[in-house]
Amino acid sequence: MGSITLDHVTKSFGAVTIIPDISLDIRDGEFVVFVGPSGCGKSTLLRLIAGLEDVSGGKIMIDGADVTNAHPAQRKLSMVFQSYALYPHMSVRGNIAFPLKMEGASKEKIDEAVGNAAAILNLTDYLDRKPRQLSGGQRQRVAIGRAIVRQPKAFLFDEPLSNLDAALRVAMRLEISELHKKLGTTMIYVTHDQVEAMTMADKIVVLNAGRIEQYGTPLELYSKPANRFVAGFIGSPKMNFIEGAEAARFGAHAIGVRPEHFTVSQEAGSWKGVVGVAEHLGSDTFLYVKSESGDQLTVRTSGEIPVRSGETVHLTPMDGRVYRFDAQGHAIAG
């Protein structure tokens, strides 16, 4: 079991308030991603759940039990750190076995658990090495191995992939997702990378300035962003925003269209513009268009289209794919 509840949690460092007031329910077995720009409080929130920081106010409950004042060790959570935080003086075996040793598990039980974890994570051949003799991906797996052996109520991940190169990051992303399916344990995963959030999460918490902007499934966030911040943060490349007269025609302060929601025509369309740069990737084509009204629009079309830099194009947003926002940035329904 591993449901986690935050009840009006606040956190300040001296006069600086990082988290004004957050309440959140995470159900057992969910993969929840905290995502947001740097400084939004996502790591602090994770550390509050872990018990590495004291809350300034509010309650934290795990499986209904109040753990607000419990030592990290008593919360039965596991954490994978951004820096991996492996114990440099212990072998891989020693690192993975450490949590069990702290529990006072028997030697047979430790050996079995370490063997299993190593098998799952392809570390069997490296058990006697020291962390410094491992590659980045292997260190990452040791950190995960150390987290899974104690069968925690939930896993906490603090930007675990940010020190890996792009290819490895994709591979590890898959491994962590598969691990979640295999173990079915609650996972909370902190990242600033919305691609990681979209691909891995059951539910995403979008944080900004210590507040929850929206909490929902990846597709909900993509298709029904609650506000301009979420709309701009989720999706890549970023949503195009148009303000002024064009937006007023839609009865909004601002409208947003995702780059992949334009139809491109060389004859006619809603907006006319000149192509600045055209990137032909084969599978996709990206156009950076300067519209007549002066807006810089990013357009993504699948496949190859014969448009070059300097040419004029006409853009039309797809039906039902124009997002409308009021002056406060809230989404206007319908």
Add this chain to the structure above:
Amino acid sequence: MARAISTRRKIAISAIAWLVAFLIFFPILWTFLTSFKTEGTAIQIPPKFVFFEWTLENYVTVQERSNYFRHFSNSVITAVGSTIIGLLIAIPAAWAMAFSPTKRTKDVLMWMLSTKMLPAVGVLVPIYLIFRDLRLLDTHIGLIAVLTMINLPIIVWMLYTYFKEIPVDILEAARMDGAGLRQEIVHVLTPMAIPGIASTLLLNIILAWNEAFWTLNLTTTRAAPLTAFIASYSSPEGLFWAKLSAASTLAIAPILIMGWFSQKQLVRGLTFGAVK
């Protein structure tokens, strides 16, 4: 990367470097060689460099005439004693400053360093009088106390810079892994801190061993360490160069070897982390 350096150039530079190094090292080498000469050979002109009758008699006479090993053990007792006491006081302090810093931590560190810059003569008179009244002059305890105090700031600083390099993440990981405070200290912190503590120990034994203001002014015979004992050779009663050399060789050899081992830590220890 760098282009291949021609071998001829490397040989030329090596020759210069070896020559300079030899010249710098020469006084030590010369002391070592002289310690195996007879007093007659030692003052002979032209000097004999290697081809003389090697003898060990100086080492024997130094011990017989002046009870050399008492002074040697005085040096060991005061240098090691003051360093260990210093470490016992400094480890908790440096630990607290590194892992639980407050706004004032930096000020405390700077202030500690400033006490190191207090010139010894500024406090010589009162310390001498206090020691006289407490009968601490020429005692191990008195000398250990002073050496501990003058090296304490350096010990705190060195430990602080080492502890500071232990990532907080790893301590937090241990906490997440279910380690209590005691287990955290035993299984994670101590093994990671030991290299730093060891090099602090080494450097401070060296500094205490070679300290030559307080050792000369606060001891006379009973507790006199080697610095003070060797200084007694300055009286111009005669030219006992061979014996002086033997005594000197014994006095510097252990510390030279320790120094060679700790040379990597030396820089940061002596510059308070300002140069790494």
Add this chain to the structure above:
Amino acid sequence: MATAQTQTAARLMMAPAVVLLLGWMLIPLSLTLWFSFQRYNLLMPGQEFFTGFDNYRYFLSHPNFWSALANTLILVGGVLTITIIGGTLLALLLDQPIFGQGIVRLLVIAPFFVMPTVSALVWKNMLMHPVNGLFSWIARVFVVQPIDWFAQAPMFSIIVIVAWQWLPFATLIILTALQSLDEEQKEAAGMDGAGPFPLFFYIILPHLARAITVVILIQTIFLLSIFAEILVTTNGGPGVATTNLTFLIYMQSLLQFDVGLASAGGIVAVILANIVAIFLLRIVGKNLEA
């Protein structure tokens, strides 16, 4: 770790070190300050009385003070000049690829570990002795009149001995700084057409500036208090030719037992050292923030 109970624990852990150092600094220093305003000689017990600034007036107006101050500055300045220039050159040399680099390094840093009394006596007797010393023999080989070092150039002799002890320190620190210089920066300067001398003056020297400053300040702190080398070689003489401030105060207090006067001198020395210390602390402090 920012939980509440750790803060209290932290304070308790720092307490012994802080209290001891505070006591070590305040008690003797205030006693020195107190003595410095007293007429107080150990040879005349029971005759102490308050004299105001008389000790300072006497100390500062005595010609020995001014010569001691000059000697202190010459000693510090001389040693600094030799060790900084020598240390930089030596560091540049040792930074090159050399056969047996490790051993060369060990030989070069060795003098730093020799206790002051040993190095002073070895130089005084076995090297600089006017009759049997190695230097006099070398002079005679080249048919030059040997110098009686400690009679003819006493201060220079002491500077040489102290510089020999501190050269390794300067070399080691400058070498460490030199090795932290980015290789690509040097290559970029090479691509920009900088020869060895412009490379040194525009790239290397500015990079070393910080390390050199640190060397200057730390050495100054130690060199202001040079004592053992003077005690075992010249005993401050001939006359007062090699008496520095530290040695002068030592003579006043432990040889002439004039506690009041020595204390006034001690306070003057503290003030001088503090001027240097302020600069050093600033540099170290800046580094602490980085």
